[in-house]
Amino acid sequence: MTSFQQMIAKNQTTLGTRRKMVNALMLTVTGLLTLLVLALLFWIVGYVLLRGMKAINLSFITQPPRPLGVAGGGVLHAIEGTIVITVLAALFAIPPGILAAFYAARNPNTPLGIALRFSTDVLSGIPSIVIGLFAYAILVKPMGHYSGLAGGAALAILMLPIILRTTEEMLKLVPHDLYEGSLALGAAEWKTSLSVIFPAALDGIVTGFLLAIARAAGETAPLLFTTLGNERYDIKGIISNGIVQHQSFLMIIGRIVNQPVDSLPLTLWKYAQQPYPERIDQSWAVALVLMIFVLLMNIIARLWIYFRMRRMKG
């Protein structure tokens, strides 16, 4: 019977060094791969920064577009549109998202709770363009025209999973004692949830909200056939017009949301395809604005969560 010692004595040293070399090599490779991907990140962000800076100035953000060939002009219409659609999307997505999150956090192991979490995950994997088609079929077609409302609805569906997941996690972090203490005082469950648990989890929920907004603001595909785009979108004009004509508040709001609306990503998409250098420059500027906005939201949200976790641990 050959002993183990004999067996390995033969190839001990060579095998030993080879194992160590393989170890060192592979570990270095993983580090290099990480560096590679980080380098890509910096390349993209850096390039957009540098190239976009050239075309950006104050008038860019505050002016509507000028006709081609005329210098200057901006993307005010797109900024206004983005704000309107995002606000709408938030209004549509937040109530169901938060309420369903309450259910999921309180009942994680019931059939409905499990089904809810599972379908939220699945929903977040559906392509945004398919969601756009859904919004088209459900809103644009019956209403007969494109509108910011339909775009907002599409974005709301995209925001829902994010809001639900983050809210659920934050609600679960609230110490159980808080819940029990409130109930022990005789408060009903709904009052406990709204007045005690919700405020305690609020800043975490807000971070989820920021992440969802960042996602929604950057989406283009679902807007292509829901809001379509509208270079003449002008909220100030709508409001002043409405006041002059003595239109009711609701009518003015209706005018704001119920027509085709533009957005920053849509504008980027359109300008990038046009063969005019000033439009190309402007699309870089839009990219810069978008990217800064989205990255900022993400960084703020993450830092907030990070500091919150630090506070809770110690």
Next chain:
Amino acid sequence: MHTRNNISSEPKFLRRLRDFFQHGDRPWRVLLILMSLLLLVMILAIGWLLWRESAGSRIQFGLGFLTPTLNANWDPVNDRFQAWPFIYGTLLTSLAAMLLALPLSLGIAIFLSELCPERLRQPLNSLIELLAAIPSVVYGLWGIFVFLPVVVAPFGQVLADTIGRIPGLGLLFMGPMPESGSSRLGAALILTIMIIPTITAITRDVLLAIPSHQREASMAMGATRWETIWKVLLPFGLSGILGAVIIGLGRALGETMAVTMVIGNSIEGSPSLLRPGYTMSSVIANEFAEAVTKLHTQVLIEVGLVLFFITLLLNIIARLLVWSVARKTPQDVRA
């Protein structure tokens, strides 16, 4: 002696109503359940609506709409449609992206979960996730004007000159590479960058969830760090990692804007990676708003339906795989 409350004088129906409401808790619970059902129903609603709105197209073209063909028709004027070029384009670019992203994401996830110093972990995680936050159109813009000319065009040409010459496999790498670089290769590479954060994040979580006693058992026997990762951890988390990869594939399949901007949007029949192509999401994005005939619209919705089903199926499989790793810790000891 206790004070009398006036229960006996309260009308019965009022008391029943009060009990029914349970101090407001019952309506609250009903509301929560309704909202949850809303979400569940959403997925079914999307599928149903797409199905309904594409009825005309489905009836008219049947399965022939989807079958592979080398000379596809796509003629809105004459109502002749075949979706194969788009299906092929979507599958080719997404699968290529998945294959490329896998080793990269795996390597990064291993680094982040096993090797990275504790302090660096959170910042690096966040940086990688920021990559996922960049809007698709921004990727597309950078893709057209920077990535394609600088990386894809030259690289593609090299591939055409080398692998393109091999019989068999060379079919996939036949040039010539378009000057602009707009090609399925460009789309695949951009998709790779876009799905790396997703696969990395899930894989990293899967690895971190593996109990540390598995690592200890291996290292205590004299295995190196890499041997432990390769022979113990990766096999242990395999189904979760597979799930991560499939989720990444799902993301790639549905990606629209960045792909549309770099793929060239052409339905020429070549199967090669190096030629311009078209994807399901791109054709919907490009043509839907301008579709004039009802049939054209329905055809595009049918394409959307196909995309919906493929991503739905993949997602369900993937999520089940990821969930299964959490349950796979060694059994608790029994007598």
Next chain:
Amino acid sequence: MDLLPHAAHERLDLSFLEKLGKGISIMTLQVMTPINHETNANAPVKVEVKNLEVYYGKFRALAGISMPVYENQITAIIGPSGCGKSTLLRCFNRMNDLTSNSKVNGELILDDQNIYAPGVDVVDIRRRVGMVFQRPNPFPKSIYDNVTYGPKLYGIRRRSDLDEIVERSLKAAALWDEVKDKLGQSALSLSGGQQQRLCIARALAVEPEVILMDEPASALDPISTLRIEDLMHDLTKDYTIIIVTHNMQQAARVSDYTAMMMIDSQRAGQLIEYDRTTTIFTSPKNKQTEDYVTGRFG
């Protein structure tokens, strides 16, 4: 109740004695010392611990510890929970290195080599000093693959060699007869006691010289525990064993030498007494040791 399964001809009924209470506990412990495993008074020193200190960051977890570990003997490390027993044990195979910001001072000499000297091959040390953990931790692979994991790392490929190693290791771990017909089955299908013996077989497969056991039976039922203790006796023929246990009776039953640890005023673990097990349990020199073994605290 039968407490000494290996001493067939020396069975003692202790339940009566136990009922007499703590007062005669020392006398009880006297009859509990193992009978057919000879404590070798002239055994050479296999591992020498010299002024070993362990820091986690700024926190000193182990005060300077010095003790010899004799070859082919069982040395037990006992003490109240949190006193650093596991930390000390993990020094023997440098598993503490895996904890970030840990630092070790002092020497730990295996045969004649200080394993903490710079440039030492840690991977080889860990092969020579094997470890069995508190909770059985088999890999979710087959029984066969669990045992061959180590040997395969060392380049052993031939099926016949591997089969031989598997049979030898499983026999040494007293598990062979129970699993020889189902080597391909998943290791997780075994019971807890069997899984722990599998982990022992796995550690034996790479032919270590020293085996460390960190409370190896604490997660097991009493019958499995006794089987493991039996196993330990058999293993001393070829291996040196160091065991950490919070169960004093186990230490008394099983070990030849016992190290008693306690935490000092700065919460660092220190060695307060080290001697033959019989001495520690019948006439300990240190008052704290005596209090602990007679169950007055801890």
